[in-house]
Amino acid sequence: MCMDALLRAIAESKRRDIIRLTWARELAAAEIADYFPDVTRSAISQHLSVLKGSGILHERRDGTRRLYRVNRGEIVKLRAFLESFWSDGLERFHDLDETIEASGTDA
Amino acid sequence: MCMDALLRAIAESKRRDIIRLTWARELAAAEIADYFPDVTRSAISQHLSVLKGSGILHERRDGTRRLYRVNRGEIVKLRAFLESFWSDGLERFHDLDETIEASGTDA
DNA sequence: TAGTTACGTAAGACTCTGCTAACATATGTG
């Protein structure tokens, strides 16, 4: 449920590029958009919304500008989930039957 | 491009469950479908197509049955990509300008 | 206040996705 959103947010090269851009420095929307000459500023704004919505990006306002920066905590969560997906989920697959019956929607 | 497909394939809880199920044992389509009482066999068949299309699942035929198993090599690729995304891509973000100019589509 | 800058938002086009229901195909079984 929550992981679906995070994974979908990452499953897009432009959004991954945005994550890279805003990993270590805060950038304004226009500065980010400048890195993508082939798409509209509007398209980038919508990608920013998706990233913000999934929790990956943090937004701070400064005058007219909106500054974006990666919320590393969320990345850590995602990494941890995948880590346990690779190891726990896959190595100890025997637990699966219970897992599915218990959740049904997500894991 | 290729990573988008892999990541999108994973960004779905049912498909992640299928991956868990077929990680260490080969399972027939119907056996997999039995784990999902709430969706049609057809829906599962389509999920299997997505997973097969992305390279994550390998299909083997045996009589009428089709047996599926995780293609671990593809998982390893995905893991490696993410690993370098977390570390290289994010820590050494300074290289980004060239990266984007060079590829534009994916990384 | 008028104009500019930096953004988001709304609407529409087009595509993709996940799903069901119905149909097609292939392979065993009597």
Place this chain on the structure above:
DNA sequence: CACATATGTTAGCAGAGTCTTACGTAACTA
């Protein structure tokens, strides 16, 4: 051959995603 079994495929639908164009808005500036 007729039938059941195991599975894919197609049509169709509702909803989501990506993109553009056009418009709205908030905040500086002269």
